[in-house]
Amino acid sequence: MLAVAREFFHQPESERMKHYSADSTKTTRVSTSFNVSTDKILNWRDYLRLHCFPIQDFINEWPENPVSFKEITAEYATSVRALVLRLLEAISESLGLERDHISNRLGTHAQHMAFNYYPPCPEPELTYGLPGHKDPTAITVLLQDQVSGLQVFKDDEWVAVYPIPNTFIVNIGDQMQVISNERYKSVLHRAVVNTEKERLSIPTFYFPSTDAVISPAQELIDGQTSPAVYKSFPFVEYWDKFWDRSLATASCLDAFRASTT
Numbered sequence: 001m002l003a004v005a006r007e008f009f010h011q012p013e014s015e016r017m018k019h020y021s022a023d024s025t026k027t028t029r030v031s032t033s034f035n036v037s038t039d040k041i042l043n044w045r046d047y048l049r050l051h052c053f054p055i056q057d058f059i060n061e062w063p064e065n066p067v068s069f070k071e072i073t074a075e076y077a078t079s080v081r082a083l084v085l086r087l088l089e090a091i092s093e094s095l096g097l098e099r100d101h102i103s104n105r106l107g108t109h110a111q112h113m114a115f116n117y118y119p120p121c122p123e124p125e126l127t128y129g130l131p132g133h134k135d136p137t138a139i140t141v142l143l144q145d146q147v148s149g150l151q152v153f154k155d156d157e158w159v160a161v162y163p164i165p166n167t168f169i170v171n172i173g174d175q176m177q178v179i180s181n182e183r184y185k186s187v188l189h190r191a192v193v194n195t196e197k198e199r200l201s202i203p204t205f206y207f208p209s210t211d212a213v214i215s216p217a218q219e220l221i222d223g224q225t226s227p228a229v230y231k232s233f234p235f236v237e238y239w240d241k242f243w244d245r246s247l248a249t250a251s252c253l254d255a256f257r258a259s260t261t
């Protein structure tokens with residue numbers, strides 16, 4: 001997967017630009033930074049983003065080149081989805097919920113991939129690959145190459161997550177924070193760039209479908225000791241808010257908190 005992604009970005013600009021769009025509603029597109037319409041400081045990143053569940057709804061839009069791109073991406077996306085479904089079951093059980101609870105809350109499910117390409121940067125202290133943010137997902141499974149760049153915010157400081165060969169990074173996203181009523185917290189993370197080496201990362205973003213309604217699991221709410229931290233909201237409202245702004249440390253979730261008065 002990493003090899004074919006690298007090949008994609010090493011193609012001539014004209015080949016990559018066939019997919020360029022600044023429109024975040026496009027289901028397959030190449031772009032740069034995060035949201036070029038709203039970013040005040042541009043990030044040192046090019047990316048290909050695509051939808052990959054259900055695969056047959058989207059595969060016709062995916063890049064034709066490199067020639068092996070569709071086949072490898074389809075196989076990879078299918079395998080990662082199987083892993084995600086197992087993780088969702090394990091997390092449900094860890095919360096004392098029915099095994100299929102979280103899966104059932106995500107409507108018909110949605111899965112996207114990003115192919116992040118961070119070229120070497122002459123002045124890395126002036127920008128980021130991606131600034132600090134929390135993923136809008138339920139859960140994110142990140143594949144990265146051997147060049148470090150990912151950092152997570154832990155105990156009041158940024159900590160580098162060094163790549164370990166043949167491993168994934170699994171990050172909790174905002175929707176899991178809501179469904180678990182904050183027993184799982186979405187992780188603040190960012191990507192920095194360096195002067196020496198290009199870096200590739202391939203996150204799989206696993207989401208509710210746009211028609212799903214997200215709220216804390218009823219089983220985890222207790223009026224006395226554990227009131228609902230979030231109200232119930234259509235996932236699409238969160239989604240529109242996420243793309244309407246630049247990536248920001250402040251989570252979009254603040255808009256969906258239950259009133260405390």
Ligand code: OGA
Nearest residue numbers: 114116130150191201203
């Ligand atoms: C992302 C992300 C981190 C990385 O794409 O949401 O956080 O290491 N990527 O590229």
Ligand code: NI
Nearest residue numbers: 133134135189
């Ligand atoms: Ni992220």
